Amino acid sequence: MxxxxxxxxxAYRANPQRDEDYALLxxxxxxEDGGAYALLGPxxxxxxxxxxxxxxxxxxxxxxxxxxxxxxxxxxxxxxNIAQVFQFxxxxxxxxxxxxxxxxxxxxxxxxERIRQRVGQVAEMLxxxxxxxxxxxxxxxxxxxxxxxxxxxxxxxxxAVLFDEPLTVIDPHLKWQLRxxxxxxxxxxxxxxxxxxxxxxxxxxxAQQVMVMTRGRAVQVGTASELFERPSHTFVGHFIGSPGMxxxxxxxxxxxxxxxxxxxxxxxxxxxxxxxxxxGVRPEHVQLVAADTAGAIPGVIxxxxxxxTSWLVTARVxxxxxxxxxxxxxxxxxxxxxxxxxxxxxxxGEHTCYYVNxxxxx
Amino acid sequence: xxxxxxxxxQKVGAATHLYALDLxxxxxxxxxxxxxxxxxxxxxxxxxxxxxAPSAGRVxxxxxxxxxxxxxxxxxxxxxxxxxxxxxxxxxxxxxxxxxLRGTxxxxxxxxxxxxxxxxxxxxxxxxxxxxxxxxxxxxxxALARALAKKAPxxxxxxxLVNLDYKLREELREELSALFASxxxxxxxxxxxxxxxxxxxxxxxxxxxxxxxQYGATAEVFxxxxxxxxxxxFSDPPLNLVEARAAADGIVLPTDLKLPLPLPASRTxxxxxxxxxxxxxxxLRVQRRDRDLSLPGSVELAEISGSDTFVHVGTxxxxxxxxxxxxxxxxLGAPVTLYLDPAQVYVFDARGDLLLAxxxxxxxxxx
Numbered sequence: 168m169x170x171x172x173x174x175x176x177x178a179y180r181a182n183p184q185r186d187e188d189y190a191l192l193x194x195x196x197x198x199e200d201g202g203a204y205a206l207l208g209p210x211x212x213x214x215x216x217x218x219x220x221x222x223x224x225x226x227x228x229x230x231x232x233x234x235x236x237x238x239x240x241x242x243x244x245x246x247x248n249i250a251q252v253f254q255f256x257x258x259x260x261x262x263x264x265x266x267x268x269x270x271x272x273x274x275x276x277x278x279x280e281r282i283r284q285r286v287g288q289v290a291e292m293l294x295x296x297x298x299x300x301x302x303x304x305x306x307x308x309x310x311x312x313x314x315x316x317x318x319x320x321x322x323x324x325x326x327a328v329l330f331d332e333p334l335t336v337i338d339p340h341l342k343w344q345l346r347x348x349x350x351x352x353x354x355x356x357x358x359x360x361x362x363x364x365x366x367x368x369x370x371x372x373x374a375q376q377v378m379v380m381t382r383g384r385a386v387q388v389g390t391a392s393e394l395f396e397r398p399s400h401t402f403v404g405h406f407i408g409s410p411g412m413x414x415x416x417x418x419x420x421x422x423x424x425x426x427x428x429x430x431x432x433x434x435x436x437x438x439x440x441x442x443x444x445x446x447g448v449r450p451e452h453v454q455l456v457a458a459d460t461a462g463a464i465p466g467v468i469x470x471x472x473x474x475x476t477s478w479l480v481t482a483r484v485x486x487x488x489x490x491x492x493x494x495x496x497x498x499x500x501x502x503x504x505x506x507x508x509x510x511x512x513x514x515x516g517e518h519t520c521y522y523v524n525x526x527x528x529x
Numbered sequence: 530x531x532x533x534x535x536x537x538x539q540k541v542g543a544a545t546h547l548y549a550l551d552l553x554x555x556x557x558x559x560x561x562x563x564x565x566x567x568x569x570x571x572x573x574x575x576x577x578x579x580x581x582a583p584s585a586g587r588v589x590x591x592x593x594x595x596x597x598x599x600x601x602x603x604x605x606x607x608x609x610x611x612x613x614x615x616x617x618x619x620x621x622x623x624x625x626x627x628x629x630l631r632g633t634x635x636x637x638x639x640x641x642x643x644x645x646x647x648x649x650x651x652x653x654x655x656x657x658x659x660x661x662x663x664x665x666x667x668x669x670x671x672a673l674a675r676a677l678a679k680k681a682p683x684x685x686x687x688x689x690l691v692n693l694d695y696k697l698r699e700e701l702r703e704e705l706s707a708l709f710a711s712x713x714x715x716x717x718x719x720x721x722x723x724x725x726x727x728x729x730x731x732x733x734x735x736x737x738x739x740x741x742x743q744y745g746a747t748a749e750v751f752x753x754x755x756x757x758x759x760x761x762x763f764s765d766p767p768l769n770l771v772e773a774r775a776a777a778d779g780i781v782l783p784t785d786l787k788l789p790l791p792l793p794a795s796r797t798x799x800x801x802x803x804x805x806x807x808x809x810x811x812x813l814r815v816q817r818r819d820r821d822l823s824l825p826g827s828v829e830l831a832e833i834s835g836s837d838t839f840v841h842v843g844t845x846x847x848x849x850x851x852x853x854x855x856x857x858x859x860x861l862g863a864p865v866t867l868y869l870d871p872a873q874v875y876v877f878d879a880r881g882d883l884l885l886a887x888x889x890x891x892x893x894x895x896x
Contacts, residue, residue: 209694210665308566338565339722339765347830347841354861365694372832372839392856395835406696407835451836451854473748474727476811476852496836498854499811 168359169326171198175230177216183228190216192384193229198327198361200235203353205362205370208380208406215331217380218363222249222329234326247326252319254332256311260304264295267303268317275322289317292352294344308336313345320352327359334369346372367407371395379403395449398520399527404447412447413493415484415514417521419444424515427485427493429464431515435529438521445522450479452518453495455502455510462515466493468508478503482512530591530682530715531556532577537586539572546572549586550741552734557712559731561747562719564762568736570719574685577717579603590683606681606714608689612668614660620647620671621656627679646674649708666697673701677708684714688721702728723765727751735759757805757881766810766839769849773876775802780876782806784845786822788871790890804884807875810839812887813851813867821868824849831859842867 176183177191186192191213198204198221206214219225220232223244231240239247250271258267268286277285290296293313298306303314312333319328334342346369353360364370370377371391378388379402386400387393398404404412418425419441423433426446433439456463466482469492478497485491493512497503504510521529532554539547547569554560562570575581576588579600588596595603606627614623624643628634634642647653650670660668669689676684689705690698706729709716720726726733726747733747735754743750743759754760760768773782780788788806817823826844833839838857841850842865851867859865876885 209696340565340761340767343765343767346832350830350832365696367695368834371834391833391835392858395833395856409695409699409836411696449836472728472730473751474724475748475751476809477854479728 168200168357169234170200170236171221171327171359172196172233172236173198173217173221173230175220175227175232177213177220177225177227177229179228186383189383191220191227194385196378196385196388198359201357201359202376203350203360203362203374205364205374205377206380207364207367207370207377209365211382212380213383214363214365214380218329218331218361221327221361222251223247248324250319250322250325250328252315252328252330252333254335256308256315256336258303258311258314258318261302263300263302264290264306264314265299267314268295268299268321271318271322275324285321285323289321289352292320292355293317293348309338309341312336316345316349320356320358323356323358325358327361330360330362332364333362334364334366342369349373367409371407379406381406396518397527398447401445401447401522401525404449404520404522408449408451410450410479410494412449412520413453413491413514414522415446415448415491415493416489417444417446418442426514427464427491428487428489429485431462431464434462434515434519438529441523441528443523444528445525446514447520447522448514448516449518450494450496452513452516453493454513454516455495455497455504456513458511460511460513463511463513464493465509465511468504468506468510471503471506480504482510484512532683532715533589534576535587535589537576537583537588539569539576539581540584546739547576547583548740552741552744554715554717555732556715559706559709559716559718559729560744561726561729561731561733562717562736563721563723563726563733564736565721567738568762569739569741570736571687572739573736573741574607574687574717574719577683578605578607578685604679604681604683606676606679606684608669608672608676608684608686610688610691612660612665612672612692614668614671614675616660619657619659620652620663623660623671624674624678627675631679642678643674646677650674650704666693666701669693670701673705680713682714684716686716686718688719690725691721698725706730723751723763726763733763735762737762753883753886754875755883757807757877760807760875760877760883764809766850766852768875769808769810769813769847771806771808771846773804773806775804780804780806782846786824786846788822788874790871790874790876790885792876792884803879805877805881807877808849808869808873809875810850810852812873813849813869815851815853815857815865815867817866817868818870820870820872822871824867824869826865826867828859828861828863828865830861831857833857840865 173196176193178189183189208214220227231238269282272282378385381402387403394407415426419439423430464484466484468482470481472479480495482493484493534552536549538549564570576583582597621643625639628639652670730747733750734744735742737758743755751763773780779790824844826842829843830841838853872890873887878884
């Protein structure tokens with residue numbers, strides 16, 4: 168296992184000039200030994216490129232990758248001693264489950280006794296113990312993917328295990344189980360795990376630290392609660408959370424701040440001095456309040472959806488150029504306003520974030 | 530379109546892919562087919578479309594028996610998981626193709642319809658490009674626009690968003706909901722995700738292992754699943770299930786914890802009737818309220834998704850998952866007590882049929 172440090176950039180063309188020329192803009196990152204990390208972002212954000220640079224499948228056009236301080240930039244995945252799990256099962260159909268799991272160990276000449284032990288341990292963790300003697304060919308897609316996961320996790324001497332969207336082919340119910348297994352395995356085996364996904368729930372529930380990426384840029388690295396409570400960039404606010412953060416244009420005034428055409432008391436003095444900013448508030452933090460409550464604005468309810476364990480209410484606030492939609496997620500026990508009602512909604516509160524040029528300022 | 534399936538079944542060789550089912554789709558609304566992979570969703574859709582003929586039963590469209598009538602002779606639009614477009618045609622030509630094929634529209638009408646759909650699906654700036662030059666999300670938008678172009682009375686979508694990014698799915702789902710709301714078509718939308726069904730609203734048909742289990746308004750099916758199988762298929766996170774038995778004064782959980790719930794008179798027996806109690810993760814709390822049942826335990830795992838924290842707790846009645854709104858920090862192994870309002874549980878009988886849904890106990894007591 169290793170502490171992995173990155174200080175690099177990557178462009179597919181020579182002499183990159185503009186931001187668009189980079190697949191990965193210059194970034195520094197440290198994956199601590201034994202940590203669980205996720206790289207999260209939409210397609211084309213650079214997360215798989217970054218993973219491939221960590222593994223050695225891609226060599227960065229600038230900068231270095233070090234493992235425990237040793238420069239490995241020019242080394243292959245084998246030389247770096249990396250295990251990888253891909254989106255779709257990569258297994259030998261003609262072998263039994265046990266042989267599949269043992270394969271990476273046999274390849275490395277691990278003693279049979281140790282192989283038996285380790286295969287037994289990994290199989291037990293993944294609930295594959297009952298299927299060890301079965302041929303892999305006859306198994307369902309999800310069982311095959313479990314074997315792939317097991318093969319990635321079976322070696323104890325790897326520098327890190329890298330996962331590229333490993334739960335794509337898995338049904339939602341089994342995802343719950345497998346995510347949980349991965350966490351337990353991480354806890355027990357203390358491997359360094361790096362997990363690439365576009366699914367925020369997978370990333371946030373799995374990893375201790377999540378790197379959020381967009382357009383080749385790492386915009387924030389943080390814990391699930393940091394990314395949710397204090398997104399340092401509007402993209403993080405938008406991407407994390409379902410639906411994402413509400414954004415409203417704001418203007419500072421001598422008397423306070425103007426949001427959706429209404430003058431509200433400024434939460435900080437510096438905000439009142441800003442001619443232009445964006446207010447961000449999560450649907451979970453928007454509350455229904457009485458008319459004229461401080462920090463609230465009126466809206467017309469456009470939609471109220473029963474989404475099972477909570478309600479999602481969409482309101483239109485402001486008018487003309489100031490018009491925006493504001494969403495609130497409400498508990499199932501709350502009184503739900505009707506479509507067409509005018510309802511005051513709180514937008515300024517302790518969880519509200521303020522942005523200038525996409526970056527968090529307060 | 531009014532689509533009606535009567536005792537429709539599908540067998541391939543000795544294997545039954547679809548057990549005999551009856552289904553009358555609510556016309557000009559969205560019906561979600563919800564179920565895991567292999568539940569029979571695609572098989573059912575292929576029968577609705579006329580891509581396959583059922584091995585038994587009848588398919589009736591607007592009062593006409595169309596069983597065995599091939600898809601070409603029906604007016605159906607389909608969208609698949611894979612982004613299917615004509616690679617050599619531009620985006621505009623792709624969208625226009627079903628209308629051109631029909632030959633009943635003037636070029637001006639076609640152009641207007643293409644522009645309208647491109648605008649609604651935000652692909653107006655790509656109209657002259659080829660599909661291969663677009664991202665996956667844009668390609669699927671083109672396929673959706675083409676399916677919508679001919680205003681087919683029946684529109685079938687088979688997990689159309691599954692190959693797209695999470696956030697893109699959210700965006701497109703909303704746009705689709707708005708387009709479906711026009712009521713032009715009877716829409717059938719297959720998904721494996723309970724959350725997607727809830728967000729689409731409309732009606733939901735829950736399927737499992739080739740069987741249609743329940744059909745009704747989406748929120749109604751979610752809140753009142755007729756059986757454990759439906760409740761399982763329609764919950765994310767999974768429903769907590771606890772073995773229980775009926776007693777004279779209520780329901781007894783493991784370690785003799787008692788839920789003071791009356792069972793419907795017709796179903797009660799005095800014996801040790803086996804029951805299953807279902808508890809939604811969202812019904813468990815860490816703050817105590819009056820009348821709550823206390824479930825002391827220890828934290829086995831905590832997962833923070835941002836908006837919610839999922840905490841797995843080992844309790845005397847088994848391991849339970851609680852969904853707590855917001856961010857909560859837990860230490861693995863630390864003691865924690867979960868609280869549950871007995872009125873919030875589901876009770877299923879020994880066969881797995883629903884006896885009691887949340888909130889119904891009070892109504893029973895009043896009798």
